[in-house]
């Protein structure tokens with residue numbers, strides 16, 4: 001009994017030691033319970049700042065459901081897709097910043113928006129590569145590249161290789177995942 005206790009204590013301390021080493025190695029200031037991400041902040045006038053490391057937004061489905069509309073929840077948290085030509089931004093042309101509906105991170109600048117004739121708002125680049133991340137999506141019997149918000153992991157849409165210059169990319173994004181703010 002006594003030796004079992006000592007062994008458990010030893011294992012507990014050993015694992016704490018390993019965790020401590022890992023966190024020191026990554027970032028001495030990092031909190032062990034909060035994941036952090038690099039994000040580029042964009043001001044109301046469109047000014048882009050240097051990337052900074054901030055806490056990711058991690059919430060339960062119940063919390064997201066309370067915060068978002070049903071459509072926004074279904075699309076951003078359950079990887080849904082809005083019907084083409086039904087969203088509020090596919091035919092919008094004003095200058096401004098498209099931000100994440102979940103966490104307000106700046107995702108796309110209207111100056112990269114183009115008419116893709118698909119019925120979804122389409123962009124040839126994100127506002128900053130840090131602010132979105134790609135994952136492989138093999139649903140529907142296809143291999144596609146899904147695009148998510150880096151800070152809150154909201155599903156935004158997909159990116160394809162048939163876009164216009166200068167990138168040749170087409171970020172096909174659900175309107176309901178975005179919140180457009182006209183330039184101040």
Ligand SMILES: [Zn+2]
Pocket residue numbers: 100101102103104105149150151152153154
């Ligand atoms: Zn987000």
